[in-house]
Amino acid sequence: MKKLFLSTITIFILIACSSAPTKKDEIKTVKVNAAIGEIEGLIEEDVYLFKGIPFAQPPVGELRWKAPRKLAPVSETIKAFSHKSKCTQPKENEFILDRGVTEGGEDCLYLNIFVPKGNVDISKNNYPIMFWIHGGSNIWGTGNSYDFSKLAESQKVVVITINYRLGPMGWFSSSHLRNTSEGDDRSSNFGHLDIIAALEWVQENGNSFGGDPTNVTIFGESAGGHNVLVLLATKKARGLFHKAISQSGYVSSFSEQFASEESELSSAKVFQDDIRFLTEDQQIADYLRDMPIKEVFQRYKQADESHLYSISPISIRDDIVIPKEGIYKALEDVDPSVVVVAGTNKDELNLWYLRSKYFYQTALNLGRNLKRSEENLKSWIKYRSNIWRFTGAEEPLRRMSKSNQNLYSFRFDWDEEASTILGDYPLFLGAAHGLEIPFISGDYSLVPAYARPLVFPNESKEGREYLSNLMMQYWANIAKYGDPNTFVQDHRWNKFRIQNQNYLRLDSPEYIQMVNDPVDADEMLKTLESDSTLELKERCLIGWIAEMNFVEEMRGDPPFDFCSEYTSIDLLKLRRLTEGRD
Template sequence: MRALPRFIAAAPSACALLLASSAAGAAASDTAPVVKAPAGALAGIREGAADVFRAIPYALPPLGARRWQPPAAMPHWTGVRPAKTVGLPCMQPAMAAGPYDRGPQPMSEDCLTLDVTVPANAHNAPVMVWIHGGTLIWGTGHSKMYDGKGFAKRGVVLVSINYRLGVLGYLAHPELSRESKDGISGNYGLLDQIAALRWVRENIASFGGDAKNVTIFGESAGALSVEYLLASPAARGLFDKAIAESAYAFTTPELRSARFEEQSAEGIGAALSAKLGVPGIAALRAMDARKLVDAAAAAGYAPYGTIDGKILTRQIVDTFDRGEQAPVPLIAGFNSGEIRSLRFLLPPLPADAASYERDVRARYGDLTDAYLRLYPARDPEQTRLASTRDAVFGWAAERLVRKQAAVGQPSYLYYFDHDYPAAAAANMTAFHASEVPFVFGAFGATPPNWPAIPQTAGERRFADSMLDYWTSFARSGKPTAATGPAWQVFTPGDTAMTLGASPHLSQHFMPGMYALHEEIMCRRRQDGTQSWTWRTGSTAPILPKPTPSCSARP
C-alpha cells in the first residue's frame, strides 16, 4: 500500500485546510428569501445585502450500499425545504494541533450538500464554485472562512461544496471495479464535485446566477481538484473558467498498473482491506464510518485520484501536454512561504556547505549547476524552503498557466508574498493557504491557531484587491482591481502578479525555476521508475540520465 507521506498526508497538523465552523456569520433579517429551483423550493436567510441558502443536497446520501458508488441524483422534493442551517462536514479523521485545526466537530456521511450566497435581487450574475482544500482528507465547504458576502457585494454568486473525503471518497478496489458498469473504481469524491457542478448548471439560474458563466476555484487539494476537473472528460462543459491556488501535480495511481513508484489503485485498496483485517467490500460497507475513517488514516491510507481511463484518462501532466484539458481561461499561483507550515516536507539540513554541494551533485548529475544557482548552499534554511516550495507548488503553477496558454486561453500567474505582524512573528510569512482569508475577506473566521490578521484599513484594502481580481476574472475572464495594476496575460519567462504589501507586477519571474523542475519531472516520467513529488535535495532519488526529448521540451 502506498505510504501515507504522499504530500500532506504525512502530517495531519500541516495541511488539513480550513475546516468547518458551526455558525453563520452576520445577523440575519426576518425575511426569508425563497427560491423555486428545478431541484425544489428552498427558503434561505437574508444576511445584509446577500441571500444565503445552506446545506442544499445535490445528491443522495452515500450510505449503506451507496458507499463507494457514484453520486445518485437527489429526487425533486415537494414543499419548501429550509436552507438556513449550517451543514455537516463529510467524515474525516481528527487532526493534530496546528494552524489549520478547528478542533472537534460533528460530521456525517450524509454530507453531499452545498451553500449558495447570492446578491439580493441577482440576475444573470457570474457564478464561482469553491472547492475546499485539506489533502482530500479534511475540510468542509461550510466553513465560516468561506463566507460569500464579499463576492455578493461584487455581484457574484458563490457556491461552496462538500465532497466525500479520504477512504470514503477515493478508495479503489477490485470488487468495486467489478460492480461498476465501466469496470472502474475510485474517484468518488471527484464524481461528487462533478455532480455538484451539474447541479449548478441545472439550478443556479433560479438563484439569479448565470449558468453559462461558472468559475471553479480551489486551494491545495481544492486546486488539485481543479486540475482533475480540467483534465476529466466527465466534467467537460460544466464550467467556463478556473482558478488554482497552490496546486500540485504529483504522480497519480493508475487503476491496475504499478508505475512511477506507485502501487496500482486497486492494489492500494486491497492492501488496505487486508491491513484492516476486513475481508472485502461488503464488510467494509458494514463498518461504522467513524471507525473506518480513523482506521484507514492510522493504516497510512492517502487518498488520491485514480487514472481509470474514463474519469481521469492519463497522468495529469500527460493530459496537459497533449492539450486535452478543458480550454478555459485560468489563474494559477503559489505562496512564497508555502513550506513554512508544511515543514515535514523539508529535506534534512546539511552538515555544511561542502556536504550539501556533494549531495546535490550525486543526486542531480548534469543539472547540479542549474540546481545550485537557484538553491545555493549559503543559506541552508532558505534553500530548503525555496527548493521544496518550487518543486511542489511553483513548478505546478507555472506549468498550468503555460499549458493553458498553449491551447489558446488567457492565463495569469500570481505569487502571494503578503506579510503581516502575527505571521512574521511566527515565521509564517505567506504560508500555505494564507491567501484564503484575503480571497474571501473573512479575517475573523480563521482557525484558532492561525496567525491573526489585523483589522486595519491596509489589510482590508489588500483583501479588496484580491476580491476584485478574482471576481472580475469570473465576470469577464480578465482580472482587474480598482486598487491594483492591470494584470498581464502570462507569457513564458515573463510577468507574474506579486501580491505582496500591495499588488504589483514582477517582470521575468523566477528565471530558471520552471525549466529545472520541468526537466526533472520529464526525466523521471520517461524513466518510469520514479515519481515526481516533493522530494528535493537529500531526499531526492538519483536523477535519470538526460534524454533529447526532455531537454528539447519548452
C-alpha cells in the first residue's frame, strides 16, 4: 500500500507533501516545450523536477463519474513548482481511516516528473520512462508522496508519478449513470481510465522531458500492483506501455450487478434514501453529481459502519475496461511482447498485525509485547502472506504464461530490523507490505526519522545498500532492456516458467537466490486444517480468507467441517481484531 503505508501505528506515517518555494527562496528553473504547452520545473541537485502537471480536465461537476477528458493545449506557461491536490479520500484519524472525513479534492488529475540531468536541452535525451502507480487499496494515497530522484538519477530513467480518482469517485457503478451515458462514460472504472489517460499523456508529451514514449514501464505497489495487472488485462491500454512490474498486487473484480445493487457499499444501497423519491435516470444522475463531496463520503461512512467488514466494489467487470470474463481470464491473452514482473513480500500482513490488539500489548508508541505465542504469530504471517502471493504473483503469472514467455517473479525477504527492548522487529515487522519501496526508490525517509534506527539499523547498512542498488538496477534493466540481468555481475534472475515456477529471493547478499517453492492452494488448505499452532476458529478464518482470495470475486465459505460451529459474524469479528480494525 505505499510509501510504507499511510497508516500503521508507528512506523508507517504519511509523508508531508512538498510545498511550493517561498518568495525568500532562490529557485532555479528549467523550461520544456511539450505538446500541451510550455512547462517550467525546478532544477534540483540531481534531477529536474516537475510537480503538479495536469494530464486531464478536472473531473468535477458534469464530469464527475465520467471518463477523463483530454486537455487542450494551453498558451500560458504551466508553473510545475508544487504538488497539486491529492484525490478525495478518507482522512486518517488516529491511524484509522475515517470514511466520513475527507481530504484532497476532485480536481486532482496531476502528475510529477523526475528527469535525470543529461543534455542541457532536455528533449534531446532519450531515457526509458518508468510510470509509478501508487497504492492504498484504491481508496487513499497520492503520487505526491514518493521521491524517485535517486532512481531517476542513478539509473538514468525518467520517473513519472500520478494521481488518479479513488474510492467511490474512482469506481462507481450505477444503472442510472449508465442509462444516461455513452461510450467510455458507461464504464464503472474511472480510476483505471484516469491511469490510461495519464499514459496517453505520456505518449504525447513524454519526449519533451527526455523520455522515450516507445519504452514505457508501468510499476506499482499494492493497489498500484493490482492496477498494473488490470492494465495488462485490458485492451484499452495496449501499446501504451511495454514492460510491467507489479509489487504486492492482487487480482479481484466484481460484477456490475454486485457493485450496483448487491454490495453493502453498492450505489443503490448507499444512496437509497437520497433517491427514493426520484424516478427518472437523468434526475438521479444529476442529483448524485450535484451532491457535495463530503456528503458523498458521509453516505459511505454510514453504510460502512452498519457492517462488520464491508468490501468496496473496486475493479468492476464493465466490459469496457475489465472484460466480463474477468482479469484472470484476460491475462491469458496478455500481449506476448510485454515483459512482466510480479512479486510479493515474505511478511505482507505484518503491516496490519503490528497495530492489532489481538497479537500485541502496546505500552509505548514503538514498543511491542507479543500476547500470543511466537509460533501462532508466525503461522498467521505465513498463511496470509502465501495467500497474497498466490493471488498477487503466481496465479497471474501462470495465466500469462499461456501467451507470454517474458515473465519474472520475486519475493522480497529483507528483515534486518533491530531487535531491542522495544520488540523483536525482524519478526514483528519483517519483510512487511510496502517495505520494498525504499529499496527501489533509494528513499529511506519514507520511514520517519524517529523510527529509522529501528527499521534500518546501522548494522544493516552495508547489506541494505547492496540490495537497494541491486533492486534499482534490476528494475531499471527491465525498463531499459527488458532483461533484469544486463550488466549484473552476480545473482542471475531466471524467468518464470509454468514448468519451473521459481522466483528470485531479494534479501541480504548472502541469501539472494532463485527459489522454486510455488504456493499450492490445495496443499496449503490441507496443512492449515490440522495446524496445531492455530486455534480452530483461527484456522476457519484463514481458510475462509483463502477460499475468497483464490477466486477472483472474493466469495466463498470456510472450507473445514469444524467451521460450522462459527457464524460469519464470529469470523468477521476475529478478522477485524487481527487486522487492527478494532
